[in-house]
Amino acid sequence: MSVLLPTLPPDRQCYPRALDNPFRRVFAPPSRDLDLLDLQAGQTVADLGTGVGYLVREILRRIGPQGRLYLADIDSENLEWARARLKGDPRVTIQVGPASRRPEIADSSVDRVVLSLVLCCLADKEGVMAEAWRILRAGGQVYVSYPRRRRSVSRRRSSLRVTPERWASLETARGWEVLPVRPSWIVTRHLLRRPKVTGPGG
Numbered sequence: 001m002s003v004l005l006p007t008l009p010p011d012r013q014c015y016p017r018a019l020d021n022p023f024r025r026v027f028a029p030p031s032r033d034l035d036l037l038d039l040q041a042g043q044t045v046a047d048l049g050t051g052v053g054y055l056v057r058e059i060l061r062r063i064g065p066q067g068r069l070y071l072a073d074i075d076s077e078n079l080e081w082a083r084a085r086l087k088g089d090p091r092v093t094i095q096v097g098p099a100s101r102r103p104e105i106a107d108s109s110v111d112r113v114v115l116s117l118v119l120c121c122l123a124d125k126e127g128v129m130a131e132a133w134r135i136l137r138a139g140g141q142v143y144v145s146y147p148r149r150r151r152s153v154s155r156r157r158s159s160l161r162v163t164p165e166r167w168a169s170l171e172t173a174r175g176w177e178v179l180p181v182r183p184s185w186i187v188t189r190h191l192l193r194r195p196k197v198t199g200p201g202g
């Protein structure tokens with residue numbers, strides 16, 4: 001693969017242009033992911049690991065003028081692409097930083113968290129799921145997707161892969177309710193809900 005693509009510097013996860021391309025628009029349009037989340041007007045959404053903002057316009061269309069959107073990514077260059085799409089939209093807060101620590105988002109303040117193709121790119125998966133739990137309101141949902149492929153183009157990517165065992169431990173680490181999702185042939189998808197009534201320590 002490195003014959004076809006220049007090697008990424010260690011602080012970059014992916015090529016911005018690879019995240020929004022005609023192939024993805026046809027085979028995995030934003031509506032595919034967002035239909036699962038049942039977004040409603042006025043909701044607050046956090047799209048963590050935003051990348052270049054592939055999903056942001058469609059999220060904003062669905063949450064309407066009273067909605068609120070938080071975006072965060074460790075890669076400031078990717079976020080600049082997202083920022084350019086948004087043209088200063090006042091509903092959106094953009095921060096550079098890790099998905100596992102989002103101090104600008106208050107506890108239990110978000111209706112939906114989007115982790116699209118993100119857990120496969122970072123080591124601290126537990127930290128990100130813990131942060132999703134913290135910021136979600138009771139009854140709020142987190143959408144997670146990652147590639148279905150079994151092998152990865154690089155050893156580093158392979159080590160970050162979300163294996164079924166890894167996912168099982170993330171899913172059961174808290175009191176998540178697992179919601180049904182329609183399978184996709186491109187990505188593995190999960191939808192979890194923070195229950196309305198939590199147990200001790202929740």
Ligand SMILES: C[S@@+](CC[C@H](N)C(=O)[O-])C[C@H]1O[C@@H](n2cnc3c(N)ncnc32)[C@H](O)[C@@H]1O
Binds near residue numbers: 051118
């Ligand atoms: C494959 S891209 C997916 C981007 C976007 N969610 C999408 O669906 O197009 C993964 C993104 O996660 C970001 N990322 C990687 N590690 C991160 C971390 N610890 N915290 C926040 N973002 C991270 C990368 O910079 C990259 O923009």
